[in-house]
């Protein structure tokens with residue numbers, strides 16, 4: 355495919371593996387299992403004032419749960435139902451199955467008195483093979499090594515896994531990364547948020 359400027363938002367390790375523009379990158383990510391539980395109202399009372407909770411607790415598989423039904427009308431009928439979303443992180447090569455995690459998440463929600471089993475009306479799960487880009491000591495050098503071969507070809511890799519810098523890739527950061535890259539390419543304004551590790555080349 356011909357291009358003038360190519361902006362990549364796919365994981366940068368995949369881009370390098372598929373284009374073979376340099377040796378594979380030594381960078382680390384994990385995977386995340388999403389487990390959604392639909393429940394009959396009423397909500398567990400103490401959840402009524404909470405939008406999300408963190409669990410630094412190995413007794414449960416999730417590190418965070420969110421009550422999406424409290425964010426607006428995102429359950430099929432919010433006069434009858436409410437919902438909980440669990441995020442469960444594992445190393446990328448962890449052999450645990452989605453079904454095992456789904457069962458563990460339900461048991462964890464019951465253990466923490468978030469839900470009761472008899473109120474469950476639906477279960478949903480999804481595996482995100484790319485969950486979090488994990489910062490490591492080697493990361494900045496490895497990412498710079500990739501940008502050093504990509505940018506001379508006018509390929510710019512940005513975003514959560516495109517840029518692989520967790521500390522600068524929340525939703526708000528990703529919007530800023532996109533805007534600042536466009537400003538750099540078209541208006542010659544240097545990027546402030548995302549650092550490639552290369553001397554800056556203007557638009």
Ligand SMILES: Cc1cc2nc3c(=O)[nH]c(=O)nc-3n(C[C@H](O)[C@H](O)[C@H](O)COP(=O)(O)OP(=O)(O)OC[C@H]3O[C@@H](n4cnc5c(N)ncnc54)[C@H](O)[C@@H]3O)c2cc1C
Nearest residue numbers: 363364365386482485512513514515516523524525526528
């Ligand atoms: C587990 C998890 C937790 C999160 N927690 C938070 C949080 O607490 N706060 C927060 O603000 N945000 C959070 N996020 C959201 C995340 O930060 C946003 O999704 C972020 O905006 C990502 O933007 P992006 O443009 O890089 O990626 P995306 O919006 O995912 O865009 C990438 C695009 O690239 C495309 N793509 C990927 N691979 C290929 C390919 N091979 N070929 C062609 N196209 C491809 C995809 O289809 C997609 O359109 C979380 C995300 C995850 C997965």
